[in-house]
Amino acid sequence: MALIVQKYGGTSVGTIEKIENVAEKLIKAKQAGHDIVVAVSAMSGETNRLIDLAKQISDKPDPREFDVLVSTGEQVTIALLAMALKKRGYDARSYTGAQVHILTDSAHTKARILDIDESRIREDLEKGRIVVVAGFQGMDEYGNITTLGRGGSDTTAVALAAALKAEECQIYTDVDGVYTTDPRVVPNARRLDCITFEEMLELASLGSKVLQIRSVEFAGKYNVKLRVLSSFQEGPGTLITFEDDEMEKAVISGIAFNRDEAKLTILGVPDQPGVASQILTSIGDANIEVDMIIQNIGDDGTTDFTFTVHRNDFDAALAILEKTAKELGARQVKGDNAIVKISLVGVGMRSHAGIAGTMFKALADEGINIRMISTSEIKISVVVDEKYMELGVRALHDAFKLDQAPAA
Amino acid sequence: MALIVQKYGGTSVGTIEKIENVAEKLIKAKQAGHDIVVAVSAMSGETNRLIDLAKQISDKPDPREFDVLVSTGEQVTIALLAMALKKRGYDARSYTGAQVHILTDSAHTKARILDIDESRIREDLEKGRIVVVAGFQGMDEYGNITTLGRGGSDTTAVALAAALKAEECQIYTDVDGVYTTDPRVVPNARRLDCITFEEMLELASLGSKVLQIRSVEFAGKYNVKLRVLSSFQEGPGTLITFEDDEMEKAVISGIAFNRDEAKLTILGVPDQPGVASQILTSIGDANIEVDMIIQNIGDDGTTDFTFTVHRNDFDAALAILEKTAKELGARQVKGDNAIVKISLVGVGMRSHAGIAGTMFKALADEGINIRMISTSEIKISVVVDEKYMELGVRALHDAFKLDQAPAA
Numbered sequence: 001m002a003l004i005v006q007k008y009g010g011t012s013v014g015t016i017e018k019i020e021n022v023a024e025k026l027i028k029a030k031q032a033g034h035d036i037v038v039a040v041s042a043m044s045g046e047t048n049r050l051i052d053l054a055k056q057i058s059d060k061p062d063p064r065e066f067d068v069l070v071s072t073g074e075q076v077t078i079a080l081l082a083m084a085l086k087k088r089g090y091d092a093r094s095y096t097g098a099q100v101h102i103l104t105d106s107a108h109t110k111a112r113i114l115d116i117d118e119s120r121i122r123e124d125l126e127k128g129r130i131v132v133v134a135g136f137q138g139m140d141e142y143g144n145i146t147t148l149g150r151g152g153s154d155t156t157a158v159a160l161a162a163a164l165k166a167e168e169c170q171i172y173t174d175v176d177g178v179y180t181t182d183p184r185v186v187p188n189a190r191r192l193d194c195i196t197f198e199e200m201l202e203l204a205s206l207g208s209k210v211l212q213i214r215s216v217e218f219a220g221k222y223n224v225k226l227r228v229l230s231s232f233q234e235g236p237g238t239l240i241t242f243e244d245d246e247m248e249k250a251v252i253s254g255i256a257f258n259r260d261e262a263k264l265t266i267l268g269v270p271d272q273p274g275v276a277s278q279i280l281t282s283i284g285d286a287n288i289e290v291d292m293i294i295q296n297i298g299d300d301g302t303t304d305f306t307f308t309v310h311r312n313d314f315d316a317a318l319a320i321l322e323k324t325a326k327e328l329g330a331r332q333v334k335g336d337n338a339i340v341k342i343s344l345v346g347v348g349m350r351s352h353a354g355i356a357g358t359m360f361k362a363l364a365d366e367g368i369n370i371r372m373i374s375t376s377e378i379k380i381s382v383v384v385d386e387k388y389m390e391l392g393v394r395a396l397h398d399a400f401k402l403d404q405a406p407a408a
Numbered sequence: 409m410a411l412i413v414q415k416y417g418g419t420s421v422g423t424i425e426k427i428e429n430v431a432e433k434l435i436k437a438k439q440a441g442h443d444i445v446v447a448v449s450a451m452s453g454e455t456n457r458l459i460d461l462a463k464q465i466s467d468k469p470d471p472r473e474f475d476v477l478v479s480t481g482e483q484v485t486i487a488l489l490a491m492a493l494k495k496r497g498y499d500a501r502s503y504t505g506a507q508v509h510i511l512t513d514s515a516h517t518k519a520r521i522l523d524i525d526e527s528r529i530r531e532d533l534e535k536g537r538i539v540v541v542a543g544f545q546g547m548d549e550y551g552n553i554t555t556l557g558r559g560g561s562d563t564t565a566v567a568l569a570a571a572l573k574a575e576e577c578q579i580y581t582d583v584d585g586v587y588t589t590d591p592r593v594v595p596n597a598r599r600l601d602c603i604t605f606e607e608m609l610e611l612a613s614l615g616s617k618v619l620q621i622r623s624v625e626f627a628g629k630y631n632v633k634l635r636v637l638s639s640f641q642e643g644p645g646t647l648i649t650f651e652d653d654e655m656e657k658a659v660i661s662g663i664a665f666n667r668d669e670a671k672l673t674i675l676g677v678p679d680q681p682g683v684a685s686q687i688l689t690s691i692g693d694a695n696i697e698v699d700m701i702i703q704n705i706g707d708d709g710t711t712d713f714t715f716t717v718h719r720n721d722f723d724a725a726l727a728i729l730e731k732t733a734k735e736l737g738a739r740q741v742k743g744d745n746a747i748v749k750i751s752l753v754g755v756g757m758r759s760h761a762g763i764a765g766t767m768f769k770a771l772a773d774e775g776i777n778i779r780m781i782s783t784s785e786i787k788i789s790v791v792v793d794e795k796y797m798e799l800g801v802r803a804l805h806d807a808f809k810l811d812q813a814p815a816a
Contacts, residue, residue: 016464053488056424062494068502069487072480079477080461086470094476098506099551143507 002167007157042073063108074134102138151212162222176230177238251348268331362399410575415565450481471516482542510546559620570630584638585646659756676739
């Protein structure tokens, strides 16, 4: 018997039928002898419906009132789920974020959880109740309703698991685990039994949309074991946990890719201190986030400077860069928004040499030209032409034999 | 400068456009120098949408969870209204029932307000804010969300006005005041400038659906001046207040009628103690409410007993009565569900004789046969055949010259 926190996202509770299905899954876990706390999202479509109402009033609705509005979405789900459990003869209680004192800061629409008073939940668990908590929301120290931003229900679940010292935090979603890469691109992509927090963070930030990044960080920080499972099919899912001996067997865990990038280059910049800063400050001032950055020094006293931004920001960044180029007396500005980033992720890179070489050779063998390279301790990212994305990902998946489970 | 509590019902906030219209009205009152607190209902249709969701899960959804569910309706409205005010440059704050500690008992779906902590609202008013409160909802002493039952937003407004000692509680609705009778039946029905709480209670319980009965009782008990006004047209509305000298000028305030009644008679019941109780207990046990009751004693040692019930309960009541008749050895049971009740209401009856005589003559002059009569201190009700309803109401409206304002 253990205390388990489960979380169901919007698609898992998108209809009354699906909510009844979640009730059945909770009862199964309860019957297995576990204490169950569950965090749920708004029914899919509901949050967008509420946002549309707000947008009819104002393009920039008041953030405090925006949170009052959108937090009703999860409140509807908790009530319906608790009803479904009660109908089946299982005692249950629903709670809004405020009711179980999920204390956050006052940063409306993107608040951070500071504390949870778990006493009320423990009382209910002792009475044999299934506790149903609204995800995505909390309250600040003044009693104002706050929300955690999109995907915040994952964070609620992890925070509940941390506060309650749960055995495991199970994130039910529409995929049955974390894969070596997107199965829509590589049909023989393999579900991973486990993955480390660090790898998951790299994969999440690189485009695998299985888990919300902040919830993974939170789980890592508070030692919460996370498991990703499917709401719609049985299976063990993927456990996200801490690095141990057994896991080191796998050198590479997965391949992430990101189609949303665009590349900008400023050529022939006088190579003097403060140039990089001047370029990036003007971009940052426009609230444009920069991802990869590369600087090459030429032999004529000038330097070339390349960076990537989100594709949506490409036009704005290009205009800024052309202005900066004039100020700096640079030779030329070039941009390319038909690129993708492909990243190889694995904690095994730390202790295994030759990974980069294998990676670059696999791409070269397919005639794929690498436009940029960037590395971290557990990741190697390359930028290539967009048309090579599928080919590149498949080539790397094959080269590292990711379709086969590593030897135990 | 005064403190005014306003309340807007579901049709007054049924669309974003209407919510913006309410914001304009609030700002007008604010610009006139008043402190403004406003209670609002769910957007029309929203509560029914939520109830439909619950009914898909269970015919009898858990009451605690039902309240968690339906209370989201008002929460959506307060957020949108506060956004609309902020957009116009007016500071505003929305509050759920729980946030301003509208403390109720724990009778879910029909809770009663016990107390309101008005300190937070006062703080906001001192800062010049318009305070927007969710109607219809509160929380019990354990922090559970409760609702007050349909029409409960009126009660919220009155309770806020009482707690804040407001100058006036203004109920905005889709009619521009209380009329002498339904203008759809009597085209020259006249809007009353004022009416007493007692008269309003009689009119409300007899079928004028302008105000929720409980809110009128509540206002009377806590000395809150109530005013009914239209959301959609300008005008002074109708003030519901305490009896004073000026008001006594009007003998009759209005005529109410109720089409939803049905009449049942048990004839030739042995006239002995306990018979009335036996008849009514069996009806009450079936959760059927009885309205008028009349008993005539015959001269043969038997009695006739007549009462009215809601028309929806007619068949059930008839079946019960036939069973009771056999047990009592009564001669016959008769029923009639093609009847209506017409009631003359006015505090002036207390000091003016001859009202009943004028009333019965007016009906007799039109050839309308009276089937039952029942009186209270400020009301005379008659039951007549349904087909005479419009004719009877018009005849009485004319006989008492209700189209003319009473002489000052």
